[in-house]
Each structure stands twice: as structure tokens, then as C-alpha cells.
Amino acid sequence: MAIGWGQEKLAKAINDRCLGFGLTELPIPSRKAEISRWENGKVIPDPPMRAILREIYGRTNDDLGLPTEADPQDASGSELSERLIIARRVDAETIAMFRNEVDGVRHSDRRFGAAKRLEQLRGHITDIEGQLRHTLLRRERAPLASVLTEASTLAGWTSLDIGALGQAWTHYERAKSAALESGSLALLAHATAEQAFVLVDMGNTSDALALFAEAREIGERAPRLLRAWLAAAAGEGYAIAGQPGDALRSFDEADALRPSEVVHPELPFLFLGGSHLDRWRGNALVHLGAAEAIDQLESLLDGMQPSFVRARAATLVDLALAYAAAGDREAAQTYANQARRIISQVGSVRLRRRLERLVLPGNSRSA
Secondary structure (H helix, E strand, O other), X not given: OOOOOOHHHHHHHHHHHHHHHOOOOOOHHHHHHHHHHHHOOOOOOOHHHHHHHHHHHOOOXXXXXXXXXXXXXXXXXXXXXXXXXXXXXXXXXXXXXXXXXXXXXXXXXXXXXXXXXXXXXXXXXXXXXXXXXXXXOHHHHHHHHXXXXXXXXXXXXHHHHOOOHHHHHHHHHHHHHHHHHHOOHHHHHHHHHHHHHHHHHHOOHHHHHHHHHHHHHHOOOOOHXXXXXXXXXXXXXHHHOOOHHHHHHHHHHHHHHOOOOOOOOOOOOXXXXXXXHHHHHHHHHHHHOOOOHHHHHHHHHOOOOOOOHHHHHHHHHHHHHXXXXXXXXXXXXXXXXXXXXXXXXXXXXXXXXXXXXXXXXXXXXXX
């Protein structure tokens, strides 16, 4: 149950959330005894406690080895009628509300990390799916499907960040289906490209590159901002696959495509403003083992927006790896320590695993 956490740490995390879930805070020794009973299989956490555990870990009941709450029985005719009536109330204001909720999670995720927000995001997805399931006309379903795509794509990315690859894949599959219903090739291209990163993290770069290529084909008539993002995503894939020529060409193309206005009203989930694209290229240079990665990334640190906390952690990881490759143990260790402090705050399993691959000069692996 603790999944790498000590019982005391888990007990404190549970107590911190009890009030918000209507549960009583227990003394730490009592809470640890409760956790022991769960681990021994003598007691199964009740539904409110399962919700707390899902929020702490950013995992599903299945991931945690917990029972799944029973689905409600098929709705009777009267219940179905009520749901259809409620769905008729979905209007532009409702769509804006759903989108604002998703956008709020997105901004929180940039600052504070994914795991604590994933349970909230799942709730949004359930609400949107429920409305979509009972909305009749396509002209009304399409905007709902667009928001469902954004929510599911964000859930896929946050799941990827906490290392839940199977969960991420499922979210992206939902995102692609919803994008098709929305009629937006731009949304479909974005969801497809992000799904390719699941394959990257699995080590399946050949299939990932094929999926990146398909995403670019789908989005060939999309706004320039998305085409720039798709080119950069493919560039990262090529870099990880060890194809420097293709990687650098893709980033050159992304730079050429990047519009002067780097915010698009139809693409609120994309951000290539400031130094973001340059940071992304620096990351690719690290994967390629290029010495110029250090100068490029260090020149960007001071100008990074404070709200992009995880992006800063990623840059610090890149610099630690780049300095280690250059043989500078002290600089590598300094950046690694800075990265660890932020990673512990945002809970990024993805970044932590990347940092664990750091080998300091002298064949001494980073702790």
C-alpha cells in the first residue's frame, strides 16, 4: 500500500487530507496501525479513504490494489429522462465552466505537479463524459467533446509524469476519440503526438517516431503554433532515437513556424512563448550529447517564468546530465541537488527517473 513511502509519511499525508474528505484525523501511531491492517489484507479502506489514497498517489483503485466502486445500475426510463433533461441545460456558459476547470488544473500542474491534481481532473472528466453521453445534437456535443479532449490529454500528461504509463495511454485513447467527435484535427494531432511520448518512455522509439509523423500529417493544416509544437515534439523523439540530423532539422522547422503570437485561442494548452522552444531544443541537445547544450540551457535559466516550476526542474536535470557528460562533477552535482529539491515538491516520477540515470564523472552514480 505504501508504494515506496514509509508508513509515517503516508500517515501524515492522509491526516493532511482528512478534513477535506469528511474523515477524522487520527494520531500518527493509530494511523500507522491502520495502514498495517491494509497492508496485511485484514481491512480494506472504505471509499472516502480510497479517494484520499488516489489523490496522494495519483493512481486508480486498480493501480493501488483496491476494490473499484460498483458502477450504478442501468438507469430506468425516468432516470434517463432526467439525465437527458439535465443535458439540455448545457450551454456556452456550461462549456466555459468546464474549460475553466480544466485550465485551472493545468496552471496548478505547472506550479505544483501532477499527482495531487489527477484525482480532481478525473472528476472533471467524469462530469463531462456524463453530460456528453446524454447530449443529443452534434452541434451541442462537439464543444463538449473538445473540452473532454483537453481534459483527457492533460490527464494523460499528468499520468505520464507520475510514471503511470498504462493509465496515460488510456487517457490519450479517450482524448483521440473525443477529438474525432469534436471534429477538430488540431486536437486530434495534439493528443496523438502526446501519446507518442508514452512510447518514448517505454523505450519504443521506432513506434513513437511513426506516431509523431502521423500527428504531423493530421495537423498539416493546423494553426502555425500547433505545427511548430508538433515539429519540436518530433525533434525530441529524433534526439532520443539518436538521429541528430532529423532532430535539429525538426527544431529549425519549429523555429521557422513559431508565430509572433505564441498564444492561440483555440489552443490554450500550448505554450511556446518566451524561451520554451529554446529550452526544448536544449533538452534535445543533451539527449544528443552536444557540448553546446550547456551554454544554451544556462542562458535560459534566469529568464524562465516562475510559474513553470516543473519546466525549471527539467532544465536543471538537463544541465546536471550535460555537465556530467562534459566531465564537470561539481557542476553536475550542484544542478542535480537543485533539481531534486524541486522534483520532491512537484512529485515528478518522470524527472526523478531521468535524474537517477545521472552518472557523475569517476563512475560514481548520483545518490
